[in-house]
Amino acid sequence: MDPRFVDIHSHVVPSGDDGVQSLAEGLGLARDAFEHGTRLLYATPHVSPALPLTEERQHRIRTAFDELREQTPLELRLGFELTPMASFLAEDPWRYVLEQTEFVLVEIPFVGSAEVFLEVGEWIERAGLTPIVAHPERTEAVLENPGLADELAGRGWPLQVNASSLLGRHTPEMERQGWRLIDDALAAIVASDGHRATRPMLLDDAYELTRTRVGEERALRLFDGTALGLAAEPTASQTPSRVALPGV
Ligand SMILES: [Fe+2]
Known part of the structure; x- marks a missing residue:
């Protein structure tokens, strides 16, 4: 049976950012x-x-989001990707939770230190939630100090690696670091961070590479959501309607 991927990171809803620009x-x-x-x-x-x-x-x-959800053949849920900023600390992190989970997706800034990121992560934890670290392999802080990724995983903060990093779509350093996080069992999940047709999801290609590298059992856990207590329903209907999932 083909794997059913759970993708916790994408820019598939038009929102005024650099993701898709229209519902179509x-x-x-x-x-x-x-x-x-x-x-x-x-x-x-x-x-x-x-x-x-x-x-x-x-x-x-x-x-x-509501309009798109009605038309997509897959189960679509809403969350956010936070870029750390001090003003978050005056807010309630539950506002940003990945729907039907107790996780909040936060990126380490691509450039510069992880100082504010750590404050934001701890702010999320104080609310009883867990930060998921978006694409650490793409950030200066981790590329210059890979031990930071180990430390974050050690805190129990799941690390999310981009499929595009594993496929070498960014830089060789990011590709190497992405695989290092897989090889050292530091990564919890692989996601797409898909933005647009020219930067698509690529999860199946990344899954095949990962399966060859670490075996099917480990690869599945990185792609099917089980590592985070998420799993897609076994139905694979082509019907363009919302698929009801059991609660997480
Ligand atoms: Fe993203």
Whole structure:
């Protein structure tokens, strides 16, 4: 049986960021993901100093998400991807949770230190939630100090590696670091971070490479959501309607 992928990181809902720019583009990306094995997909619009989640933006995102969810053949859930900023600390992190989980997706800034990231991660923990570290292999802080990734995993913060990193779509250093996190069993999950048709999901290609490298059992856990207590329902209907999933 083909694996059913759970993808906790994508920019498939138009939200004013650098992800898809229209519902039609988002639907194309979601359908492509479905055809390549994804069954549960999180839309995670960026929330950053340049793009805070104002009530007006949140409303627009929710409206677009609801429309897209009705049309996609896969189970679509909403979350966010936080870029660390001090102003989060005055908010309630539950606002940003990955729907139906107790996780919040946070990236380490691509450039610069992880100082504010650590503060934001601890803010998430104080609310009884767990931060998931988005693509650590793509960040200067980890590339310059790989031990930081070990430390974060040691805190119990799941590390999410990008499929695109494993496929060498970024830099050789990011590709090496991504595989290091897989080989050393530091990575908890692989996700797409898919943004647009030219930066698609690629989970099936990354899964095949991972399966060859670490075996089917370990590879499945990195791609099917079980490591995070998430799993897509076994039905693989082509019907373009929402697939009901059991609670997590
Ligand atoms: Fe992202």
